[in-house]
Amino acid sequence: MVLCEDGECSVCLLPYSRMDRIPRLLHCRHTFCQPCLETISRLRSGHLAVSCPLCRRVTCIGPERSLQEALWVDLELWERIQEAAVVEEEEEKEEEEDGQKRRATVQRMEAKQQPALQAEEMKSWRRLSTDDVF
Template identity: 70%
Template sequence: MVLCEDGECSVCLCTYSRADRVPRVLHCRHTFCQPCLETMSRAEAGLLSVACPLCRRVTCVGRGLSLQEALWVNSRLWEQIPEEKDEEEAEEKEGQLKRDDEAPSRSARTRLRLPALLRRLRLTKQNPETIVPGSS
């Protein structure tokens, strides 16, 4: 497994985000996005466990807790992730570029629609409250 840049999960190679790809820290101090951790987790005898894909150390989660509740958010990476306002401004700029361009290619239209689709999906998806260390 290749170690990636700090802003990416080394399993799926996707950039961390504050909404759906939250960077969570295993007990071995390696960080992965929440969806990858959920995919790698195993339930045995009422306990959740995740084997780190880098060092193979197993992180166990107590009974009745989800990975989201039990694992800390990597605060160093969390602070580097742009807030949603910044993302919305970038999407507005993309929309303006789309309006300025009279006949964008099909692939350009698809790329411009994708952030809007993801935003709509994020708004309809019920996200449980995320606890961030050091916040009040």
């Protein structure tokens, strides 16, 4: 199995998030997103069993608990998700500022070219004869 970058579930290859792709630790200490763990879990003799996709060790969860209640959140990844979100926000803000700067530059260039274009249009105008009028 291909190991993924930290911050991505190695089953679905999607980045972890704090809302829907919460990183959860199995008893073998491997981490996967909650939706993938729910997909690969099986009910056996009243217990929920999750076989680790990496090492095949089985994590059993009693009938009184859900997967979400029984498995810990990987706090190391959880903290990185927060940092990644802040970095993404900063990058989006920078991209927006760059876009605004580009638009302002284009507007300035267009404003400088406007008089030249108007003069060109004036040169191309000609007086229509009475035959050319519809």
